[in-house]
Amino acid sequence: MSDPILELRDLKVSITEKPDIQIVKGVNLTIRPGEIHALMGPNGSGKSTLASTIAGSPTYTVNSGQVIYQGEDITGMTADERARKGIFLSFQYPTTIPGVTMVNLLREALKARRGQEVPAREFIQELRETLGRLKMSEDFARRYVNDGFSGGEKKRAEILQMGMLRPDLAILDETDSGLDVDALRTVAEGVNALRRPEMGILIITHYERILDYINPDFVHVLVGGRVVKSGDFSLAKQIETDGYDPILKELGLLQEVAS
Amino acid sequence: MAGAHAAQYAPEQAVSASRDRGEPSWLADARAEAARAFDVTPMPTPALRPWKYTNVAGLVIDSFAPDARFAPVVEGDAPEGGFAGTIAHALLDAAQAAVVQQHLGAVVKATEGKFVAANAALWTAGAFIHAPRGKAFAGPVSVTLEAGEGAIFPRVLIVAEPGSEVSVIIHAASGDAALLASTVVEVVAQADARVRLAFDIRWGDQTQEFALVRTRADRGSDVKIDTLAIGGHLVKQTFESLLEGEGATSTIRGVALGDRDQHFDFVTYQDHIAPRTVSSVGIKVALAGYSRAAYYGVTRVEETAKGADAVQENRNMLLSRHAKADSDPVLEILTNDVTRCGHGATVGPVDKDALFYLQSRGLDNRAAMKLLVAGFFASVLHDIDDPVLEADLAAEVERKLSVADY
Numbered sequence: 001m002s003d004p005i006l007e008l009r010d011l012k013v014s015i016t017e018k019p020d021i022q023i024v025k026g027v028n029l030t031i032r033p034g035e036i037h038a039l040m041g042p043n044g045s046g047k048s049t050l051a052s053t054i055a056g057s058p059t060y061t062v063n064s065g066q067v068i069y070q071g072e073d074i075t076g077m078t079a080d081e082r083a084r085k086g087i088f089l090s091f092q093y094p095t096t097i098p099g100v101t102m103v104n105l106l107r108e109a110l111k112a113r114r115g116q117e118v119p120a121r122e123f124i125q126e127l128r129e130t131l132g133r134l135k136m137s138e139d140f141a142r143r144y145v146n147d148g149f150s151g152g153e154k155k156r157a158e159i160l161q162m163g164m165l166r167p168d169l170a171i172l173d174e175t176d177s178g179l180d181v182d183a184l185r186t187v188a189e190g191v192n193a194l195r196r197p198e199m200g201i202l203i204i205t206h207y208e209r210i211l212d213y214i215n216p217d218f219v220h221v222l223v224g225g226r227v228v229k230s231g232d233f234s235l236a237k238q239i240e241t242d243g244y245d246p247i248l249k250e251l252g253l254l255q256e257v258a259s
Numbered sequence: 260m261a262g263a264h265a266a267q268y269a270p271e272q273a274v275s276a277s278r279d280r281g282e283p284s285w286l287a288d289a290r291a292e293a294a295r296a297f298d299v300t301p302m303p304t305p306a307l308r309p310w311k312y313t314n315v316a317g318l319v320i321d322s323f324a325p326d327a328r329f330a331p332v333v334e335g336d337a338p339e340g341g342f343a344g345t346i347a348h349a350l351l352d353a354a355q356a357a358v359v360q361q362h363l364g365a366v367v368k369a370t371e372g373k374f375v376a377a378n379a380a381l382w383t384a385g386a387f388i389h390a391p392r393g394k395a396f397a398g399p400v401s402v403t404l405e406a407g408e409g410a411i412f413p414r415v416l417i418v419a420e421p422g423s424e425v426s427v428i429i430h431a432a433s434g435d436a437a438l439l440a441s442t443v444v445e446v447v448a449q450a451d452a453r454v455r456l457a458f459d460i461r462w463g464d465q466t467q468e469f470a471l472v473r474t475r476a477d478r479g480s481d482v483k484i485d486t487l488a489i490g491g492h493l494v495k496q497t498f499e500s501l502l503e504g505e506g507a508t509s510t511i512r513g514v515a516l517g518d519r520d521q522h523f524d525f526v527t528y529q530d531h532i533a534p535r536t537v538s539s540v541g542i543k544v545a546l547a548g549y550s551r552a553a554y555y556g557v558t559r560v561e562e563t564a565k566g567a568d569a570v571q572e573n574r575n576m577l578l579s580r581h582a583k584a585d586s587d588p589v590l591e592i593l594t595n596d597v598t599r600c601g602h603g604a605t606v607g608p609v610d611k612d613a614l615f616y617l618q619s620r621g622l623d624n625r626a627a628m629k630l631l632v633a634g635f636f637a638s639v640l641h642d643i644d645d646p647v648l649e650a651d652l653a654a655e656v657e658r659k660l661s662v663a664d665y
Contacts, residue, residue, distance in 0.1 A: 099634030112621030
């Protein structure tokens with residue numbers, strides 16, 4: 001088996017400004033090249049915290065445990081160092097950056113990722129190609145980052161960046177939220193079009209529907225900051241049908257309401 | 260308290276220097292009057308609202324030796340009947356001299372204040388841009404203010420006759436020596452004239468500038484002023500627009516980028532006098548190091564200005580925790596009949612979410628800051644008439660942020 005891209009070892013995470021509140025309470029996870037993992041769970045279970053922590057968000061602090069990326073302990077690394085090494089986070093709520101065009105952002109990001117200036121012609125060619133694969137018009141790249149974008153456009157803009165930056169690990173945080181069926185299909189097809197065989201993907205989602213387009217090899221259920229159950233795609237299907245309650249009940253995590 | 264060079268600021272000296280330059284007697288008289296005003300006018304104190312954040316109590320203007328050889332370099336081709344050159348040259352031409360005499364000192368009176376009086380007494384060469392009736396300049400006029408040390412008194416007069424068009428870019432630069440600049444710019448925009456004026460401020464580290472830019476805007480005229488302040492130890496600019504004619508429009512846009520101990524102070528005064536006049540002020544400031552900025556803006560809508568449209572905005576981005584900005588926009592509305600009247604002010608650190616977003620794309624802290632500031636300034640820079648200046652300023656902002664202290 002190939003070496004893992006990502007390993008989380010008994011990871012415990014709290015909010016930086018509220019160190020007493022631990023959100024992730026000991027998570028172990030291993031993602032190998034080519035694998036797609038889905039992390040599911042009810043609201044407030046710690047999914048987005050885990051995603052942000054892997055990306056290096058200063059909002060969260062790792063209390064104990066390790067984040068190992070391609071064999072290297074990156075637990076103390078800044079977000080930009082991680083990104084340059086090939087970790088990409090597709091944000092649940094991408095930030096608006098007025099005055100900065102998508103082209104500007106992509107040029108700077110690509111320069112950082114490759115460690116050198118990307119020649120203009122090469123850049124434009126890659127941009128055209130990636131836009132094409134996402135069925136996006138070139139006008140899109142001239143707009144300010146997320147400024148006035150619809151929900152679907154924001155998520156496509158994230159996938160456009162993923163396509164240009166060619167990460168080894170992509171974390172898709174609720175990429176399906178706020179999208180209608182058509183927008184969801186477009187975004188998911190974009191992800192599939194831009195996937196590379198050596199890439200690992202972690203999809204974070206409430207619902208199963210995005211997984212119909214991007215089929216996961218493994219599904220993990222996060223509840224209360226812990227992975228309480230792991231399985232294959234069928235686990236996601238089961239959640240779609242029955243919700244989280246049966247799993248919670250089975251694990252004794254659901255308080256029965258006394259009648 | 261008189262400074263070491265007080266003799267050069269005296270009325271007799273102003274008059275004899277004027278005579279030596281061969282200036283007409285009306286001008287010599289005006290200089291004498293200005294020098295007398297300088298002598299009796301006190302320095303402004305922080306008790307005066309526009310001077311609250313820039314305390315000049317320790318500044319002695321006449322401790323700086325006036326640079327008698329200072330002359331703006333004016334480049335540009337005027338249409339027939341117009342003029343682009345120094346005021347000194349214009350005075351040699353009877354027709355142009357008449358226009359100068361009519362307007363010079365009519366927009367900004369020498370007796371209004373200490374800095375203005377010093378300027379009116381001691382300005383040298385000057386710059387005069389005259390757009391004749393119904394004519395447009397083919398390209399922008401460039402006025403370069405470049406100086407070494409001591410005191411300079413840049414004086415610019417722009418007269419745009421009815422239906423004319425002119426664009427002027429003032430470039431300001433100096434070396435590392437201590438320099439004081441007291442600048443006065445008078446803009447006369449007659450009916451339906453279109454005037455564009457940009458300040459490219461790149462003074463040296465030891466330069467202090469105090470500038471008053473006042474516009475009289477007649478019916479249907481459209482005046483836009485940009486200030487792009489990057490260099491200088493202390494830059495205080497006051498922009499006043501008197502919207503005297505129906506439907507006149509005044510737009511003020513500014514960006515300032517501070518670092519180290521730079522100090523920027525912007526004051527705006529938009530006076531809506533005539534009906535359906537329009538004013539828009541938008542000043543964006545980014546501050547690194549220990550730099551600081553102040554903004555005080557008054558938009559006044561007189562009883563006579565029915566249907567006025569006025570917006571005023573000042574935004575300050577603090578790039579370091581030692582930087583500081585004060586912002587104080589004021590509306591004075593004396594009529595019930597306004598189309599729109601609004602103002603906004605913000606002072607705050609860089610948006611943390613935006614910073615993390617860019618960092619998550621691989622940009623280090625400095626690269627992310629650069630991009631955020633470039634984006635913050637973009638709307639103002641994109642809107643400058645001159646694409647070469649726009650690109651040059653963007654590069655200058657980038658250079659400055661490459662070494663700035665966050």
